[in-house]
Amino acid sequence: MTRTFSGLDPARVAANVADVRSRIAAAAGRANRDPDAIELLAAVKYVPVEELGTLREAGLELFGENRAQELETKAEAHPDARWHFIGQLQSRKVRQLVPRVELIHSVASDSALKELGRHGTPETEVLVEVDVAGEASKAGITPEALGEFIARCPVRVTGLMAMPPATSAPGASRPHFARVRELAEEHGLARLSMGTSQDFEIAVEEGATIVRIGSVLFQGAG
Numbered sequence: 001m002t003r004t005f006s007g008l009d010p011a012r013v014a015a016n017v018a019d020v021r022s023r024i025a026a027a028a029g030r031a032n033r034d035p036d037a038i039e040l041l042a043a044v045k046y047v048p049v050e051e052l053g054t055l056r057e058a059g060l061e062l063f064g065e066n067r068a069q070e071l072e073t074k075a076e077a078h079p080d081a082r083w084h085f086i087g088q089l090q091s092r093k094v095r096q097l098v099p100r101v102e103l104i105h106s107v108a109s110d111s112a113l114k115e116l117g118r119h120g121t122p123e124t125e126v127l128v129e130v131d132v133a134g135e136a137s138k139a140g141i142t143p144e145a146l147g148e149f150i151a152r153c154p155v156r157v158t159g160l161m162a163m164p165p166a167t168s169a170p171g172a173s174r175p176h177f178a179r180v181r182e183l184a185e186e187h188g189l190a191r192l193s194m195g196t197s198q199d200f201e202i203a204v205e206e207g208a209t210i211v212r213i214g215s216v217l218f219q220g221a222g
């Protein structure tokens with residue numbers, strides 16, 4: 001169901017970016033947080049590599065991609081941008097990803113741990129994806145299994161990532177985000193990757209340090 005955004009209008013994207021940044025700042029203000037402590041990651045799975053220049057002109061510089069192959073292509077075209085991996089980690093792809101990304105958001109399987117043990121370096125940094133909503137169909141480590149999973153991770157774990165259920169009511173994500181923050185505190189982790197177009201303001205209020213935003217950055221008629 002992935003929609004592709006192409007023919008992006010630079011002025012439109014710049015206006016969207018400004019709007020998102022001001023909404024992040026307002027949400028940070030409501031929570032007495034420093035807005036500079038929150039990174040805006042542009043989720044670019046919807047955007048073809050040819051259009052990335054438009055996003056960079058709009059001032060975006062941190063990009064997240066879900067597929068290893070796409071990440072490789074896009075990071076090769078824009079090696080001076082910052083790249084994070086936000087998709088489901090397939091063990092076969094870990095080796096090629098590691099040198100290209102600053103952070104892997106979505107470590108959630110034993111096979112990923114095994115590959116990280118093989119291909120990780122002292123610089124490799126990851127987040128563990130948690131499933132706080134108890135969605136059996138979703139990737140993510142349960143809160144109960146988290147401590148043990150982190151202990152077994154062969155590279156540096158600096159935070160948690162979460163992807164709450166899709167909802168039309170952003171407030172529905174709040175208890176999930178609050179739980180993720182609690183878990184991060186329990187495990188002494190500083191980084192929290194949570195919040196998408198549907199609920200990023202709530203995520204910021206609840207402590208997100210990285211919000212992963214796609215569609216609202218790209219929408220609107222050119």
Ligand SMILES: *Cc1c(COP(=O)(O)O)cnc(C)c1O
Pocket residue numbers: 043045066086087163196197198212213214215216
């Ligand atoms: C696509 C994606 C996002 C961004 O979602 P939008 O609803 O387009 O803002 C964030 N995180 C992950 C893991 C994604 O795959």
